Amino acid sequence: MTQSAVTEAPVTxxxxxxxxxxxxxxxxxxxVGLTAALVLPWFIYPPVAMDIVAMALFAIALxxxxxxxxxxxxxxxxFWGSSAxxxxxxxxxxxxxxxxxxxxxxxxxxxxxxxxxYLSVRRSxxxxxxxxxxxxxMVYFIGYQWSDLTGGENGLQGVPRxxxxxxLVETDSFYFYYAALPIxxxxxxxxxRIVHSPFGRVLMSIRDNTPRARxxxxxxxxxKLIAFVLSAGLTxxxxxxxxxxxxxxxxxxxxxxxxGEVVLMAVLGGIGTLWGGVLGAFLAVMLADYLASSGFHGIxxxxxxxxxxxxxxxxxxxxxxxxxRWLVRQQRRTAAAGPAER
Amino acid sequence: MxxxxxxxxVAVRTRALTKVFRGFRAVDAVDLExxxxxxxxxxxxxxxxxxTLFNLLTGFLxxxxxxxxVFDEDVTGQPPERVxxxxxxxxxxxxxxxxxxTSREHVELALQGLTSQGFRFWRSEKLLGRDxxxxxxxxxxxxxxxxxxxxVGLLAYGQKRALExxxxxxxxxxxMLLDEPTAGMGIEDVDRTIELIRRIAAGRTVVLVDHxxxxxxxxxxxxxxxxxxxxxxxxxxxxxxxxxxxxTAYLGEADHA
Numbered sequence: 001m002t003q004s005a006v007t008e009a010p011v012t013x014x015x016x017x018x019x020x021x022x023x024x025x026x027x028x029x030x031x032v033g034l035t036a037a038l039v040l041p042w043f044i045y046p047p048v049a050m051d052i053v054a055m056a057l058f059a060i061a062l063x064x065x066x067x068x069x070x071x072x073x074x075x076x077x078x079f080w081g082s083s084a085x086x087x088x089x090x091x092x093x094x095x096x097x098x099x100x101x102x103x104x105x106x107x108x109x110x111x112x113x114x115x116x117x118y119l120s121v122r123r124s125x126x127x128x129x130x131x132x133x134x135x136x137x138m139v140y141f142i143g144y145q146w147s148d149l150t151g152g153e154n155g156l157q158g159v160p161r162x163x164x165x166x167x168l169v170e171t172d173s174f175y176f177y178y179a180a181l182p183i184x185x186x187x188x189x190x191x192x193r194i195v196h197s198p199f200g201r202v203l204m205s206i207r208d209n210t211p212r213a214r215x216x217x218x219x220x221x222x223x224k225l226i227a228f229v230l231s232a233g234l235t236x237x238x239x240x241x242x243x244x245x246x247x248x249x250x251x252x253x254x255x256x257x258x259x260g261e262v263v264l265m266a267v268l269g270g271i272g273t274l275w276g277g278v279l280g281a282f283l284a285v286m287l288a289d290y291l292a293s294s295g296f297h298g299i300x301x302x303x304x305x306x307x308x309x310x311x312x313x314x315x316x317x318x319x320x321x322x323x324x325r326w327l328v329r330q331q332r333r334t335a336a337a338g339p340a341e342r
Numbered sequence: 343m344x345x346x347x348x349x350x351x352v353a354v355r356t357r358a359l360t361k362v363f364r365g366f367r368a369v370d371a372v373d374l375e376x377x378x379x380x381x382x383x384x385x386x387x388x389x390x391x392x393x394t395l396f397n398l399l400t401g402f403l404x405x406x407x408x409x410x411x412v413f414d415e416d417v418t419g420q421p422p423e424r425v426x427x428x429x430x431x432x433x434x435x436x437x438x439x440x441x442x443x444t445s446r447e448h449v450e451l452a453l454q455g456l457t458s459q460g461f462r463f464w465r466s467e468k469l470l471g472r473d474x475x476x477x478x479x480x481x482x483x484x485x486x487x488x489x490x491x492x493x494v495g496l497l498a499y500g501q502k503r504a505l506e507x508x509x510x511x512x513x514x515x516x517x518m519l520l521d522e523p524t525a526g527m528g529i530e531d532v533d534r535t536i537e538l539i540r541r542i543a544a545g546r547t548v549v550l551v552d553h554x555x556x557x558x559x560x561x562x563x564x565x566x567x568x569x570x571x572x573x574x575x576x577x578x579x580x581x582x583x584x585x586x587x588x589x590t591a592y593l594g595e596a597d598h599a
Contacts, residue, residue, distance in 0.1 A: 198454060198470050199463035205451055208440040211402065215434070216455035217426040217513065223460070230463065 029275065037181060044286075046173040047245055050180060052285045054242040057187045059265040059277030061234035066263070067272030068195055069227045070207035071121070074129040074259050075136030076235055078116065079109040081254030082139060083236030084243035085150055088159040091244065097162050099183055102240030109236025110229050112139070117228030121221050124210075133256060140254040156249035173245070180241050187237040192274060194230055203227055264307050270320025279319045351378040352414070353517050353547040354399065359408035361394055361571075368394040370571035371408070376517075376564075378413075381539075381548040383558040383579075386568035387591065392551045393435065395568070396521055399549070400432045401425040412517065427456060431515035433506045435522045435551075441495040445486050445505050448494060449477045452512035484508040484538060500531040507538060517547045524557050536560055559583075567591070 040049040065071040087105030120131045143150045163169040169179045194200055205213045206220055214220055243249045269280025291299045314321040354376040361369040369391045376382045384392045397403040401422040409418045417425050450470040454460050481487045484504040510518055524532045552558055565582045567574040575585045582588055
């Protein structure tokens with residue numbers, strides 16, 4: 001038997017098993033990732049470090065739909081941005097500790113996702129992307145027009161960072177990073193849990209073969225809607241932390257370019273991998289930060305070029321390619337170790 | 343097999359079932375009756391409407407007009423998952439599987455299909471493997487137990503078809519619709535599959551589409567011959583086989599394997 005499940009399978013560009021089979025590797029990765037998250041603000045300007053982790057959760061949340069359900073949402077700025085606004089408004093008007101405001105923002109994003117998702121999941125492929133984009137543009141328009149509430153083009157200014165009166169966290173972004181990190185890590189853990197649950201398994205089968213899933217009795221639209229709402233909620237967590245981190249919410253957060261940016265990050269890292277989102281966010285934020293601080297103005301030109309190169313050279317994204325190589329090698333090793341059971 | 347008596351219940355009944363694609367009548371006013379507990383074959387030349395009829399019966403297509411009753415309940419226009427939840431399981435003509443999962447994981451997913459366990463996004467996927475005995479029993483029935491942990495992408499063609507049958511069985515169907523279960527199989531696999539179907543058909547109703555007349559002849563209690571979307575003839579296999587119209591329309595041009 002010469003053919004290989006790994007080299008043969010992905011027509012979708014999504015990497016095969018997505019069902020973890022190597023526990024040891026998983027724990028090592030987790031340890032490395034956690035350590036990196038913990039030491040990040042020692043090496044990187046803390047607000048930027050926070051942006052990286054928030055964006056990473058954003059990309060992971062999107063990946064639940066894009067990589068695991070096979071739905072390309074081009075309107076996730078609606079959830080990211082609206083949660084940023086709601087978090088900012090709650091923090092401004094009620095002076096609650098920021099985690100409470102963030103949770104408020106995430107809940108709002110989920111509530112918003114119910115009607116939007118309900119109307120979108122009936123479409124698939126490019127139509128799904130277009131419908132989500134259209135809805136996100138409506139949300140953008142509301143944010144733009146309702147300037148009494150959102151500050152319109154000026155954005156929402158002066159969002160406070162209350163944290164139980166602990167001065168260090170409220171004023172020093174280094175300590176704020178550690179106060180906010182658990183929220184984002186919890187979000188990432190939730191994404192991992194969702195993807196590796198019975199529910200996640202159904203999502204993957206819908207992605208790979210929708211008619212077969214239906215014929216097994218799975219109510220595909222219901223599964224897609226729940227995935228959509230969960231993805232929006234995690235996106236909301238990230239957007240809320242982002243808003244608090246900056247103390248300011250710009251209208252850009254609702255703009256379609258934000259939706260595009262997160263798709264770029266997810267694809268850059270590799271969809272259907274979760275870790276790919278982390279890597280993609282890290283690279284995209286670092287690149288943008290580096291270019292901005294060096295006074296270069298064509299940021300989009302550079303990120304766009306990098307994106308095109310990655311898509312052309314590494315179809316599975318950076319992380320996806322690494323993982324794929326690893327899987328192929330492992331499979332060869334198993335094949336060499338002894339004739340496959342027949 | 344019990345003799346089919348006059349008052350036997352009806353598993354499937356269609357009335358004037360019609361499906362039109364852009365003016366082409368793929369299924370044209372079909373009144374089909376499948377008796378409960380029988381193996382009922384649909385045969386006919388390519389383009390006769392067999393697959394369309396299948397898709398109509400399982401909700402993958404919505405009829406242009408006419409009604410479908412399954413076990414006396416109207417399922418016309420219901421989506422596939424609802425039809426599946428009424429105990430109607432189908433196999434697919436094109437081996438239709440999730441390439442990257444193992445056989446075991448396939449059966450686990452199939453067993454979960456009719457429950458609400460699939461919505462548990464907060465639980466571990468290990469929950470899926472809970473009913474190990476049942477999963478292995480199903481794989482054993484189709485002879486795949488020893489390959490249970492192999493990714494399906496690595497299975498041979500005949501093995502994939504066998505897995506397809508185990509997925510159908512996992513749904514505990516009252517009615518099974520098998521779309522060309524032996525298509526593309528080697529002769530030994532065909533014999534084994536005939537035996538397998540005979541075994542799993544006991545106590546169930548089966549609607550079968552197959553081009554292989556040996557399969558139809560050895561399994562079917564009744565045969566419906568379709569041509570250009572209409573019913574050409576119907577009856578026991580031997581009777582239909584000798585029908586003049588059928589011979590000209592279909593058997594004459596097919597191989598008498």
